[in-house]
Amino acid sequence: MKTRIKHLVLICLGWMFVALGIIGVILPLMPTTIFLILALACFAESSPRFHQMLLNHKWFGPPLRQWQQTHSMRRDIKKKAYLIIILSFAISIAAVWGRLWLQVMLFTIGLILLACLSRVKESD
Incomplete structure (x- = not known):
């Protein structure tokens, strides 16, 4: 039961970070990249499908893949x-x-x- 709750919490947090990242594209004071990196970390622990979705995204994917591989x-x-x-x-x-x-x-x-x-x- 605890793993299921952890799984759901991480997915919810991941989507919240994705939403904040998208808002950050529009608002200049919101940092897009850090929220997407946090979402990537949440999805890596909870949902391989959502994790791959972010890594394969047309705009966000290349920098996120680079971050995941080299932290640069x-x-x-x-x-x-x-x-x-x-x-x-x-x-x-x-x-x-x-x-x-x-x-x-x-x-x-x-x-x-x-x-x-x-x-x-x-x-x-």
């Missing part, structure tokens, strides 16, 4: 991620002009994201 990302994707983080946080900071504590918070979160991204190994 292509240099061009990493540069695009840097650019998107910087632009989206700059726009967000400008949007809350006059609210210093929000600007400082956004700036700090942006720096943390950039620091985390810089630690990811690169491949060509």
